[in-house]
Amino acid sequence: NDDEFTGQHFGVRVCHLLNEKNPVPMVLEMMLEHVEMHGLYTEGIYRKSGSANRMKELHQKLDTDPNSACLEDYPIHTVTGLVKQWLRELPDPLMTFTHYNDFLHAVDLPEKQEQLHAIYKGLDELPTANYNTLERLVFHLVRVCKEEAHNRMSPNSLAIVFAPCILRCPDSADPLLSMKDVAKTTT
Structure with a gap:
């Protein structure tokens, strides 16, 4: 029903x-593959923004008919x-x-090994769809990092860019509290 289309x-x-x-998700996979084929050597690959108009245009194409979009x-x-x-x-x-x-608490643990254990425990508890998609994204980001000499995107740079996209504070939370959590989410 077109009236319900969002x-x-x-x-x-x-x-x-x-x-x-x-x-x-098909659209995410298409975009990640495209970046891996055409963008790994581009300086500031995830740091620089694209044109808002072009992004809006491509967003609409990918949302309605991804197969018709030519990246x-x-x-x-x-x-x-x-x-992003x-x-x-x-x-x-x-x-x-x-x-x-759970993920923020993991970063507060005193020992690195405890932190990792708690993070992996949290990852294991994610819904399968989220886990598989996150795994694909991390695989992609590792590929980006491997070309840091060309694209100037270190693991830390990528964490700063992607942390707020993949680990967001619940909407009901105090915005000031979520600002204080930025360093933890990046970690």
Whole structure:
């Protein structure tokens, strides 16, 4: 029903975007593959923004008919900007509101080994759709990091860019509190 159309690929829970053929949301996979093929050597690949008009245009194409969108027709920063936007528009972030406090608590643990154990425990508790999509994103970010000499995107730079996209404070939380959590989410 066209009256109920709000989008098919952006702003939709990850679990509704998967099927037998696509273990990771199709639009996200398309964009990540495009960046891996055409953008890994671009300086500031995820730091620089694309044109708002071009992003809006591509957003609309990808949301309504992803197969008709030709990513090669857009500057790489338009695509990378949409990767971040796709993540921000998720109604529940990849690392989920439910697990937000668990991940922050893990960073507060005194020993590195305890921190890692708690983080892996939190990851294991994520819904399968979120876990698989997060795993694909992390795999992508590792590829970006491996080309740091060219793109100037260190693991820390990428964490600063992506942390607020994948580990967001629940909407009901105090905005000042979430500002204090920025360093923890980046960690």
